[in-house]
Amino acid sequence: MNLSNSQKKIVSNVAWSLGGKAINMASALFVGILVARYLGPESYGLMNYVISYVAIFSIIATFGMDNIEIRELSQQNDKKDAIMGTCFSLRMFFATTAYIVIAISLFYFQTDKFTSLMVLAYGLTLFTGTGNLLRNYFTSIVQNKYIVKSEMYRTFVGAGIKILLLWIKAPLEYFIYAQIFDTALVASGYYLSYKSTVGSIRKWYFDKTLVPFILKESFPLVLSGAAVIIYQRIDQVMIGDMINKTEVGYFATAGKFVDLIVFLPMVLVQTVTPMLIREKENKPETYEVKKKTFVSITTWTAIIMSVMVSSLSYWLITYTYGMQYTPTIPVLQIMAFKAVGIALSSAGGQIIIMEHIQKWAFIRNILGCILCVLLNYFLIPQYGIIGSSYVTIITVLFTGCFANLLIPAYHNVMKLQLYAILLGWKELRYFKRMIRK
Template structure:
């Protein structure tokens, strides 16, 4: 059982994360709206198509290492330099591999040279994302405030650059460069903050045996990440190929608002992930009580977000994006309900890692990706952007929730997720949690 001091530690860490994400959400949202208005649906669609295309290959760059490295750092902090050094080398190698595969992938599209140029400029940013292993270190120590500072000032700086770019009438190509520049600044910030805290990346070293061990644990997550990229971004890629870039622009505008909330479960689970691991060490009872509380919290937060947006979607789109994007409202009112299953999926993914069941994440995301592609092929020709939104919600429901019922070791987690919709259970666990800590 965590003591009051321990709880305050996690609460303080979560507060930092929420503050940073809320500020980033507000700033990034309004700047993206400003950019969307400036570029118009057609160019904005082309930019988001390029970002989505790169996202299909980003899982190869990360190599599924993120949560694995955090888990290992929590278990043994003495391996810090070898873990971070090995993870860094692996992620750089993964980024190079991802760009090479992407170069092959663009050959199977109808892209012109300009579109491919946008894609490769954005893809170059994956090389610099390797430095986020510093973020993993601070997450493992529940000291996210240091990473928050880097992310906060990066997004503020890039947002100012985007506003200035609009002011001087910058072309579409420049906004692709800003995506790359954001990754460069973020990597530089992580390097700086790590050194300012008396540590040095030059003490990192690569360990071949550790690399094999990490990849042995992460390989299911690599493929899982690929399939996540497919069922999260394939809709925009398919809309461009099956309709046009303007449809992508309208769809992307709605998705920006819908996905803006996806930080909520990530923040909660990131901050309390070490507490859940420690709970498992204490007893199964405490472990599952904490899981029940967290599952119920993220599910009802998603519902509370989705309900008002369902009724106010038309007003929100018209106020933010203007008359040119009015067609995005119907997409927003459908797509926002994907948040319920995304929130469940984020929570479940941590459970799979703790239980060393990473391979089952691969199975369910494979199912979700396949469903999304098939549903998009069926629904986009008939219903356009609304069909793509519907396909996304259904595929998220199947991948993050329903699939667990049909996979033996994950059935317990299916029922745990189902109980999260019960408000009575949520309040009971919350009261027990607060009572234990005498808050």
């Protein structure tokens, strides 16, 4: 099969992404299972409660800049030093702001001392997370191999540390510290890759003229992202506060398998998006065809994997996490289909950003956030984590797809999504067309 240089680049990028993700997630799942079995549902639940608590405030730290960075670096690579220097400064400012807000919230809600200390410790990941700026650069130039190498470095070193902690029978807090160290490891990997392939970050500089543009473009995504983070993470916080941390452990365990389902659609989204951006600029007639194929393939990849995981839930849980996690089985059978909503949302969201209509995105996400909180508030006391599982599916599908009906500018995106759900399986054979030069 003869491939153009562009096609070879995409195929290589997809191969690196898939291979790296598969290795990283397999290793993370293996070690995660060992940690979960060692800690037990209650302590494992507390650890996930801490992670979810900080995640709710992470949108302040990133200020919705990730996709804007990728788009601008893809379109204006010659200005990368100004873009990256400015975005780095903004990220550090917003990370500091987010950390202060976390500290205030802990005081306001009078969280117990141990949990508060763990949340403040894990909050340091808001600063190490600024390394994602480097990740976004490699994504923009379609060079995922550097991302994969950095993440594999983090995975293997981090796994070794966690196994050592298991061997010495370390308490819960050490596993949370290990999670913090993981984020520092991957950030250092991105930095070393950037330094060896591009050059010193000292070339970056702050350009105040870019600040208004970046903030203006990012602001709708901040509102949107805040709502997304809340409806993706608030369930674990509400379960922990309204029931107990043990139930959080069961619920979070199902989420680990959902992450496995989502990885392939997300790799497709991250890899194909830069190509679609260039296609839109250079060949608008083929862009329309390829974005339809893009949404369909992403969605049906998630549907196929969701059905498989839901069907195998009993064996997946009992043979990995053990019988102490059997309450997770019905949760996973439902939660597996969250991946479909995420795929629809991610693919549609990228089209919204590429077509510069993201200023309305916050509306659907705020509606989804309100729906999530209200449904969880009423269903968790009566139906527990099963009720919260159904809320997750309803919220993700509503926010990522059906809420587009309420926004005229997004009607075309919704048409693509509905086609993907109903007839998108026909597009699976056209993957090559999607990446054709």
